[in-house]
Amino acid sequence: MTETEVEQVVKKYFENQFPRFSTSQQCGVQFGVKQGIADVVLHQPIRDETGYFVAIAEGKTSPLPIPRAQARAQLKSYMSATNAQYGVLAVGTDPGNWEFCENKYNNWFAQINQEDFERGIEKWKPMSARISHLWKRIALFLGVLFIVSILSLLLLWPDPPEPVVYITETGRKYHTYNCNFLKQYADGKFAIYLGEAEKNYAPCQICSPHRAEKSR
Numbered sequence: 001m002t003e004t005e006v007e008q009v010v011k012k013y014f015e016n017q018f019p020r021f022s023t024s025q026q027c028g029v030q031f032g033v034k035q036g037i038a039d040v041v042l043h044q045p046i047r048d049e050t051g052y053f054v055a056i057a058e059g060k061t062s063p064l065p066i067p068r069a070q071a072r073a074q075l076k077s078y079m080s081a082t083n084a085q086y087g088v089l090a091v092g093t094d095p096g097n098w099e100f101c102e103n104k105y106n107n108w109f110a111q112i113n114q115e116d117f118e119r120g121i122e123k124w125k126p127m128s129a130r131i132s133h134l135w136k137r138i139a140l141f142l143g144v145l146f147i148v149s150i151l152s153l154l155l156l157w158p159d160p161p162e163p164v165v166y167i168t169e170t171g172r173k174y175h176t177y178n179c180n181f182l183k184q185y186a187d188g189k190f191a192i193y194l195g196e197a198e199k200n201y202a203p204c205q206i207c208s209p210h211r212a213e214k215s216r
């Protein structure tokens with residue numbers, strides 16, 4: 001078994017498992033000013049553009065000819081350089097012996113199982129779509145926050161104080177404080193809330209307290 005044979009098995013696996021993406025073998029990857037070759041690449045092509053790297057596989061013969069840590073580091077460097085979200089360290093042609101990992105970005109890689117790898121790629125979206133999704137959530141959150149603050153302002157806003165009008169001991173009318181008619185009752189004047197006054201008294205025709213107080 002050669003490394004090329006392992007790569008071909010990975011390529012077949014990618015093609016069968018993820019038909020909505022393209023698979024290529026021995027794909028050039030730019031590392032800053034240097035070029036490297038990724039063994040097998042799963043990507044989403046965009047017309048007239050390079051497209052997005054979805055997954056990168058590093059094929060190795062079994063048993064591993066180099067230390068495992070070194071093989072992992074090699075795969076991770078390709079994933080970092082391409083922003084690929086998923087990676088496979090394919091040691092030999094049996095997928096049961098392969099290592100699957102997810103790029104959590106900022107140089108953090110999580111080892112995942114084959115099932116999560118396949119499910120993740122099924123749901124894969126380009127980074128730009130993931131970011132715009134995040135922005136939509138932030139906008140929704142801010143919108144809800146805005147509505148809640150307006151509603152709570154409306155609910156908690158203090159009611160304006162009930163206006164006060166004046167009645168006399170014997171009269172059947174209520175008045176404003178400055179009513180000319182009321183002035184002769186300087187001593188017998190009682191303050192009462194307009195709401196209460198409306199129940200038992202009629203507004204004075206001279207000062208018309210109802211209109212004056214309510215239109216404030």
Ligand SMILES: [Zn+2]
Nearest residue numbers: 175179204207
């Ligand atoms: Zn009056």
